[in-house]
Amino acid sequence: MPGDSVKVAVRVRPFNQREKNAGSKCIISMSGQTTTIKNPENNETKAFSFDHSYWSHTDFDENELGLNIAKAGSNYSDQRQVYNDLGKGVLDNAWQGYNAALFAYGQTGSGKSYSMIGYGSNKGIVPILCEELFKAVEQNDDKSKQLQVSFSMLEIYNEQVRDLLVKAKPQQGGLKIRQNPQSGFYVEGLRLVPVRNYKEIENLMEQGTVNRTTASTNMNATSSRSHMVITIRFAQVFQTDGGSNTRSSDINLVDLAGSERADSTGATGDRLKEGSAINQSLSTLGNVISALADLAMGRRKHWFHTEIQC
Numbered sequence: 001m002p003g004d005s006v007k008v009a010v011r012v013r014p015f016n017q018r019e020k021n022a023g024s025k026c027i028i029s030m031s032g033q034t035t036t037i038k039n040p041e042n043n044e045t046k047a048f049s050f051d052h053s054y055w056s057h058t059d060f061d062e063n064e065l066g067l068n069i070a071k072a073g074s075n076y077s078d079q080r081q082v083y084n085d086l087g088k089g090v091l092d093n094a095w096q097g098y099n100a101a102l103f104a105y106g107q108t109g110s111g112k113s114y115s116m117i118g119y120g121s122n123k124g125i126v127p128i129l130c131e132e133l134f135k136a137v138e139q140n141d142d143k144s145k146q147l148q149v150s151f152s153m154l155e156i157y158n159e160q161v162r163d164l165l166v167k168a169k170p171q172q173g174g175l176k177i178r179q180n181p182q183s184g185f186y187v188e189g190l191r192l193v194p195v196r197n198y199k200e201i202e203n204l205m206e207q208g209t210v211n212r213t214t215a216s217t218n219m220n221a222t223s224s225r226s227h228m229v230i231t232i233r234f235a236q237v238f239q240t241d242g243g244s245n246t247r248s249s250d251i252n253l254v255d256l257a258g259s260e261r262a263d264s265t266g267a268t269g270d271r272l273k274e275g276s277a278i279n280q281s282l283s284t285l286g287n288v289i290s291a292l293a294d295l296a297m298g299r300r301k302h303w304f305h306t307e308i309q310c
Ligand SMILES: Nc1ncnc2c1ncn2[C@@H]1O[C@H](COP(=O)(O)OP(=O)(O)OP(=O)(O)O)[C@@H](O)[C@H]1O
Pocket: 012, 013, 014, 016, 056, 068, 106, 107, 108, 109, 110, 111, 112, 113, 114, 115, 119, 220, 222, 223, 224, 225, 256, 257, 258, 259
């Protein structure tokens, strides 16, 4: 794959009302790729380097369209900048036939859905990426190349997979994850809907977002209680003398549920059960990623099965 195969970025959001009411102080600062955390008790600092460190905490105004834009001279990162750095490369790779995945990970209420999906006019990476994909598709005037886009959207809620494009209540136990020796993992029965333009994707995304399980907690009024995976399958069919060749790519865009502490979210009953499923699956995901890193570095020879059952 061209460029770096893995990129890591962090983003700091503005204080919410609860944090403002509590008189919270920001202990994070960002400069270039570096994120610095200051211990307010002894002023000790620790610096961490990432591919991108996005300052979205202060120094922005809302324009007449409701868009949050940087104040002159500030280092505020808006939605478009985050897309340009993270989403654009994913799209470029898809044109070249590579699969790609983008995960948003963080504590509950930290801004994952804002960065991935967005709120109101502040569209996130997923809608911008879909819009840019269709802009390019519409510009294609090569008659020997046919471009096809399909869309699916699922959630993993309490360890069960549900198709978000289907309104009906999910079947007992949820959809099953299967493995095909040729094409890899897939979700049996998941709808993969062919889409012809951005408007159709926008409608599907809206429908899926409404179906997604959210609830209010002390930490976030619109907390996602499930992990969400949007897959955009992009196929380029090239006509040849003898028939056709297809170059296909899956773009997986994942908005994870946030990690949480039961005493901070005030969770009881269903919320508590969801919170514990969320934390368990996030730690499993962490194990899977470190196992993959070990495999890539040659530190481990075998995959272990139990980690991929979630
Ligand atoms: N960069 C940002 N600029 C402005 N507001 C933001 C930003 N990031 C997050 N917010 C606001 O913070 C609140 C929480 O964000 P969001 O719902 O995206 O969190 P989350 O990490 O997805 O939470 P959860 O895991 O509980 O679903 C929302 O009201 C959102 O509008």
